[in-house]
Amino acid sequence: MENSKYNMDWFKERALASIRAIGSNAWDYSDSLLLYISSGVEKYENLQQEDTLYFKTITNPERAYLQSIAKSVVDSLPFNFEYIDLGPGTEHKEQFFFDELRKQGKEFIYVPVDISEEYLRLAEENATKQGIVTKPVQAAFEELPEVLGRGAAPRFVNIGLTFSNYEPQAILKLLKEIAGENGSAFINSQMRDRVDMAALKNAYAEDAVTLADDKLKLLDLDPNADVSPREATEDVKIWCTVYKPSHMIEEKGIKTGDALLVFQSLRYTPQQLELELTKVSNDFQTFDTGESFIAALVR
Numbered sequence: 001m002e003n004s005k006y007n008m009d010w011f012k013e014r015a016l017a018s019i020r021a022i023g024s025n026a027w028d029y030s031d032s033l034l035l036y037i038s039s040g041v042e043k044y045e046n047l048q049q050e051d052t053l054y055f056k057t058i059t060n061p062e063r064a065y066l067q068s069i070a071k072s073v074v075d076s077l078p079f080n081f082e083y084i085d086l087g088p089g090t091e092h093k094e095q096f097f098f099d100e101l102r103k104q105g106k107e108f109i110y111v112p113v114d115i116s117e118e119y120l121r122l123a124e125e126n127a128t129k130q131g132i133v134t135k136p137v138q139a140a141f142e143e144l145p146e147v148l149g150r151g152a153a154p155r156f157v158n159i160g161l162t163f164s165n166y167e168p169q170a171i172l173k174l175l176k177e178i179a180g181e182n183g184s185a186f187i188n189s190q191m192r193d194r195v196d197m198a199a200l201k202n203a204y205a206e207d208a209v210t211l212a213d214d215k216l217k218l219l220d221l222d223p224n225a226d227v228s229p230r231e232a233t234e235d236v237k238i239w240c241t242v243y244k245p246s247h248m249i250e251e252k253g254i255k256t257g258d259a260l261l262v263f264q265s266l267r268y269t270p271q272q273l274e275l276e277l278t279k280v281s282n283d284f285q286t287f288d289t290g291e292s293f294i295a296a297l298v299r
């Protein structure tokens with residue numbers, strides 16, 4: 001990591017720049033890019049162990065859902081396109097689409113994008129061993145409109161469930177920009193009225209609460225001493241209270257007792273999701289099978 005553009009200095013700068021005041025004594029430090037640095041990747045992989053509440057409430061049902069809608073999604077894609085996979089992850093959820101694309105004889109170039117070299121390598125390996133032409137890109141999603149420029153073929157931009165880590169309008173606008181004129185964006189979301197939200201909150205409280213430790217260290221904060229233990233709310237947002245601000249964050253105006261939002265994985269009702277989608281596009285398709293997830297293809 002030290003030799004690449006994305007070295008520790010870059011991450012620290014991004015960390016500081018990402019913080020925003022929300023209300024008088026609260027700060028948004030939810031930037032999803034910062035969650036998976038170094039040991040964050042390992043922690044995310046640990047979450048996927050099959051006995052965790054996280055795996056049972058989220059990953060496992062999501063995989064079944066994606067498999068069940070893969071055909072309908074692929075039906076809507078053109079015969080030749082660029083598959084931009086944002087944050088491909090270790091769970092190889094792209095496989096359901098790969099299988100269906102092959103069945104339907106649709107051609108594509110696979111472009112996994114991640115800030116993490118490790119995730120990129122895993123995604124590339126999995127695709128190339130199946131004979132898929134792959135062009136991995138190490139970048140921040142926010143840099144993509146510039147880094148990718150205009151494509152030769154239409155784009156299918158898939159962020160999947162990582163959609164939940166962002167404020168919806170901000171990420172939908174970015175996805176549309178990356179997709180370009182004839183492209184589409186694919187998002188997934190879990191419905192708050194179709195899942196046991198208390199169990200979900202516990203899944204995050206039990207299994208995901210140390211995910212933000214390294215992210216806090218980027219701000220020169222000791223995750224065990226300078227902030228309170230992280231707490232999950234039902235929306236799902238993970239907060240902590242600042243006990244002892246570092247110089248870095250003091251300069252931002254953060255004080256002892258202020259609340260810091262370190263991570264979010266937002267849930268919606270179907271109506272809320274629909275409303276967010278309507279705000280950015282009048283041409284979108286949702287895939288509602290009655291399961292707890294609803295994905296959407298936005299043009």
Ligand SMILES: C[S@@+](CC[C@H](N)C(=O)[O-])C[C@H]1O[C@@H](n2cnc3c(N)ncnc32)[C@H](O)[C@@H]1O
Nearest residue numbers: 032033036087088089114115116119140141160
């Ligand atoms: C939750 S993980 C894997 C998600 C995977 N798509 C899944 O559904 O299992 C999210 C991935 O996205 C990457 N990521 C998140 N925000 C990013 C950003 N703004 N720019 C680049 N990579 C980002 C992280 O490095 C991580 O590898």
